[in-house]
Amino acid sequence: xxxxxxxxxxxxxxxxxxxxxxxxxxxxxxxxxxxxxxxxxxxxxxxxxxxxxxxxxxxxxxxxxxxxxxxxxxxxxxxxxxxxxxxxxxxxxxxxxxxxxxxxxxxxxxxxxxxxxxxxxxxxxxxxxxxxxxxxxxxxxxxxxxxxxxxxxxxxxxxxxxxxxxxxxxxxxxxxxxxxxxxxxxxxxxxxxxxxxxxxxxxxxxxxxxxxxxxxxxxxxxxxxxxxxxxxxxxxxxxxxxxxxxxxxxxxxxxxxxxxxxxxxxxxxxxxxxxxxxxxxxxxxxxxxxxxxxxxxxxxxxxxxxxxxxxxxxxxxxxxxxxxxxxxxxxxxxxxxxxxxxxxxxxxxx
Numbered sequence: 001x002x003x004x005x006x007x008x009x010x011x012x013x014x015x016x017x018x019x020x021x022x023x024x025x026x027x028x029x030x031x032x033x034x035x036x037x038x039x040x041x042x043x044x045x046x047x048x049x050x051x052x053x054x055x056x057x058x059x060x061x062x063x064x065x066x067x068x069x070x071x072x073x074x075x076x077x078x079x080x081x082x083x084x085x086x087x088x089x090x091x092x093x094x095x096x097x098x099x100x101x102x103x104x105x106x107x108x109x110x111x112x113x114x115x116x117x118x119x120x121x122x123x124x125x126x127x128x129x130x131x132x133x134x135x136x137x138x139x140x141x142x143x144x145x146x147x148x149x150x151x152x153x154x155x156x157x158x159x160x161x162x163x164x165x166x167x168x169x170x171x172x173x174x175x176x177x178x179x180x181x182x183x184x185x186x187x188x189x190x191x192x193x194x195x196x197x198x199x200x201x202x203x204x205x206x207x208x209x210x211x212x213x214x215x216x217x218x219x220x221x222x223x224x225x226x227x228x229x230x231x232x233x234x235x236x237x238x239x240x241x242x243x244x245x246x247x248x249x250x251x252x253x254x255x256x257x258x259x260x261x262x263x264x265x266x267x268x269x270x271x272x273x274x275x276x277x278x279x280x281x282x283x284x285x286x287x288x289x290x291x292x293x294x295x296x297x298x299x300x301x302x303x304x305x306x307x308x309x310x311x312x313x314x315x316x317x318x319x320x321x322x323x324x325x326x327x328x329x330x331x332x333x334x335x336x337x338x339x340x341x342x343x344x345x346x347x348x349x350x
Contacts (some may be wrong), residue, residue: 001064004095005059005225007038007216010193015055018186019179023054026081028074031065033073041087042320050292051082051316052091053284059095071104079108083289088297089317094314096280097221097257100302109287116279118272120258122251128269134274137240151203151211151245159202160184163212167228174300182226190214198225205243210237214245221257222250227307243275286316 005011012023027039038054062071082090089292096098096113096117105111120129130138164184190198197218203211210233214226229239243260250258265268288294294317298309301319310317319340
């Protein structure tokens with residue numbers, strides 16, 4: 001199956017250690033094909049459960065060549081399997097570059113679009129890729145080159161502590177949520193367990209780490225996963241130079257895509273849009289598996305909050321929105337299986 005780094009057990013294990021909980025792999029399979037869905041099972045008081053994609057790009061995966069009819073039946077089997085184990089709702093994220101049959105999932109719930117992501121298709125020479133960028137980006141690349149900046153992999157990860165320091169500094173500057181304020185231990189886990197799939201990139205100026213990034217490569221997809229700029233150099237170094245260096249590296253590795261995700265604010269969206277016209281849309285699915293229990297949970301939330309539950313397009317399941325009741329505490333629950341057609345597996349052993 002074509003997949004990305006977000007599907008690798010080592011990557012998910014690092015996230016599990018950081019966030020708490022344990023990712024598991026839902027498997028629906030027969031002699032024709034398989035559907036694989038990385039999930040976290042989230043518990044609530046009263047014994048009910050909800051399921052959600054393990055990470056942002058941990059999308060469902062189907063065996064290549066399976067028909068639409070087979071995929072629909074596999075999704076139906078997955079939902080039956082989860083309901084039998086007390087799962088009330090299912091929240092799935094789709095990967096913009098992978099075929100997860102979002103249209104087939106929409107037959108069972110709602111698929112919500114979140115806006116564009118950004119990707120450079122590496123099917124043409126570097127000069128053509130640069131020519132398609134905005135004038136300001138091309139000017140920034142020339143300035144980066146003229147200054148003699150060297151943004152490249154640090155094979156021994158010697159600068160990792162310094163990178164974490166400027167990464168934390170960057171997250172503070174942009175007001176990032178706790179979900180993105182990764183610890184040094186998290187980055188060390190990526191380094192130690194993802195092997196050739198991950199690299200640390202650095203740019204030093206006068207002996208100081210001015211810029212750094214974590215870059216991943218998997219299944220023909222290269223991503224600049226995390227980036228940071230030292231506050232002392234913020235605004236001085238054209239950041240487009242770091243993207244350009246990673247694109248050159250991806251081309252040399254014969255990757256098919258350089259994916260740099262979406263953007264949380266308008267100025268970043270404009271910056272990324274200046275690099276590429278290929279902007280696949282990010283989306284997610286919201287599926288109510290047990291309507292009766294779903295209604296009960298919504299009614300209980302409304303009783304405490306004294307207002308209607310939020311719209312499911314904004315937050316799903318709506319009764320898990322925090323800040324109203326302490327009953328939404330999240331924890332992972334192990335689900336055992338007894339049918340041969342669908343199983344839950346511990347990703348650590350997959």
